[in-house]
Amino acid sequence: MTDSKVKNEEQHRSNDEWLQVESLDLDAQGVAHKANGMVVFIEGALPFEQVQLNVHRKKNNWEQGTVTKIGRESSQRVRPGCPHFGLHAGACGGCKMQHLDAAAQVAVKQRALEDNLWHLGKVRPENILRPLEGPAWHYRYRARLSVRHVIKKGTVLIGFHERKSRYLADMKVCPVLPRQVSDMLMPLRALIGSLDARDTCPQIELACGDAPDGLQLGVIALVLRHLEPLSGADVDRLKAFAAQHEGVQWWLQAKGPDTVKLLEEGGPALAYELPEFGVRMPFKPTDFTQVNPHINRVLVGRALRLLDVRPDERVIDWFCGLGNFTLPLASRAREVLGIEGSDTLVGRATDNFERNRPATAARRALAATRFVARNLFEMTPEMLVADGAAEKWLVDPPREGAFALAKAVADLHQQPELRAGWVPPKRIVYVSCNPSTLARDAGLLVHQAGYRCTFAGVVNMFPHTAHVESIAVFDLA
Template sequence: MTESTGNKEAQQQPDDEWLQVESLDLDAQGVAHKASGMVVFIEGALPFEEVQLKVQRRKNNWEQGTVTAIRRESSQRVRPGCPHFGLHPGACGGCKMQHLDAAAQVAVKQRALEDNLWHLGKVRPENMLRPLEGPAWHYRYRARLSVRYVVKKGTVLIGFHERKSRYLADMQVCPVLPARVSAMLMPLRELIGSMDARDTCPQIELACGDGPDGTGLGVIALVLRHLEPLSTADIARLKAFAAGHEGVQWWLQPKGPETVRLLEPGGPALAYQLPEFGVTMPFKPTDFTQVNAHINRVLVSRALRLLDVQPEERVIDWFCGLGNFTLPLATRAREVLGIEGSDTLVARATENLLRNQGPAPGRGALAPTSFVARNLFEMTPAMLVADGASDKWLVDPPREGAFALAKALADLHQQDDVPRDGWAPPRRIVYVSCNPSTLARDAGLLVHQAGYRCTFAGVVNMFPHTAHVESIAVFERA
């Protein structure tokens, strides 16, 4: 029995009322209002469509369901590019927006960024940047693919979970993965199905590198998570698979990420390149790198143009990771400091610095650069002062944002009793965000409490066909 005002799940039931879809939320659901004023979230519906739905959840002040009929269709509705996308049983849950034109997807994300900045941070950027866009297909150079041997079906499934389900989708292709990787899904299923360890290999992590000239696909690293030691026969099967598929390297992970090792040492290194800056970035497949290699190159270029680093300036790169922004900054600045929370990433960034230290085509040697590890979620004004004055900041936090950093900067702006030893706030901050809500929160601190203006903001379409919103914002000292 359905409860209209309770907090229990509603029984799935059709609703005869035709609804006008007003907008799209960050989960790519259409948003509408019933005649009663009840907010309704509708999977599969697009803005300006007139639809009916099947209600699946009902709470006190909202309902959620799936579109069942469309009386007026959006001009932005398109045919999905993947046979596994949709609302049908067993549909893959990896993408949420394939039914919406790619340009319209970007417009939705831009609106989401502006809405978050205003509603959460009370910040309106003085200028909106043109969105950064790239290929809509075959862009995903990183992925975590679940693996499951299904006894009843006598087959192995590899890929993403079904929409709103713990079950794996029966994926045979994946157009957002590189074409060579997509074509490898069925052979991989056959490989795992033939192994002695088919029941104890729950995951394959994918990480792709650039080709030797910085273009195209290079190394395809496949990290096999195995819960028990692999037999000699299974090792031989993995090696034979790699030999038969161009660029494939197997890495084995018996326990945590620190146990990952290359199955067959030698061969080309896993790396990506930033050709504009003459920088090559080796990495391990479990290191954090951006999913979309093309967009990452464009993003680094835009961030450095917006920061406008001059040869006499000192720059701090907060949440620096492997040095994705730090090393390009070192081709422009007088001195660069990279700060990261992970000792492992600091060590890897230092290795990458040494790898790129000398002159390269189109540039000289890198500026003096150093990396330190620090808990960036517990920053204080005194810690900021201890890192020394810098002319400009590059901030690239995880989804949690950079609240402690922004708060410490705001406290220094408002407090006169903190010893400064010549410290001064940065004149400009470029903030790269993967979560518009935490960006908005931090922007509110910077603008309303730390003495900055938000001069630019715009979206970066790092994940086409998903609801993920990546963005970039610029803050100038008022």
């Protein structure tokens, strides 16, 4: 037997030692220690369980494996809500925590946030916010679904990849997608299988909008990526499918995102509601919007209450996107500046502002608001001073965080001669989709820019996944 085969057998050998699971990491793996002190990461295991595992990866100071036996089961273990979730062959890799009670998932994410803030940023929030939670199922209004015509199986697969695999899961339902979309998966598979272009359509991007009342699902936009021009017969098949399924709009994407176009003009516009602020936000299906509209409404409300904007204050919304926070801010502040890296999104945000600007029965006219495009990953103290002082900031960066922005604030704090009359904001509300970059930026703001982290808490934007969304408040000391 060759050395490689021996090593392979050793790595996949069942471990008869019972291990006590101590915690859950951000990949939803149970964390335990062997008697010799080695760290073990165990897929499918939950905190406080006693388990045995099958080791499939081994390094000098850690091992990774999959649970094979549970001697003592956690009281937080629940039956998964999806038949495609699990550790079995072909299981979908879209969710990681369906076996854990939804409330316990939030507790795990809260601990991850606090651990990141302390270990990476040496920051402890003065107050922990109550977690923001919403529906645990049928919440996902955005998704990128892969498409494969599998000739050997004689079928088309549509959905997410298998757990730790490049192959697509054979998904018949998906309980995290809106119910209408989940029910549509099998008809969609049949439709793609009937197309002449079934071998050259690798992806369908899903984007759902609210109905005008804001209480139910409205438009279901399906963006079909096609590598070759579609035949007239295929276009007719897509139109017939849309006619049979309420709310469906087909968009076609021949190349990059800028080539996306509506197949049939007319019909309702794709948009979402922020009813607390009397705002309706039209968007294109490839624009960035929050995956979970239920949580987004609550998140925007909490962010504005934490920011506590006064009618005489100027506010800057960094990484403003379509204006998700900017327009609600304009319903409270004297003046708002929205700054975003994408010219396209700046144009869309400007259009949304003009559309929503007039006063309504529920609110005053939106305050003076301006949008500018700028590379926010190359911010400097000089650029910050040029944008002018503002009493409050809202910061909502992508996963990379807002390091350049935080560094510029820190530099101005430590070098007063650069300020030229500029004063830092009294309060910053930071909405994060990555606890590690939030912790890094928090460390800068607290230890080098003169701020206190007064509040922090998690936002369960993605139930059943290991994704941690959070919100933190920084007050000038």
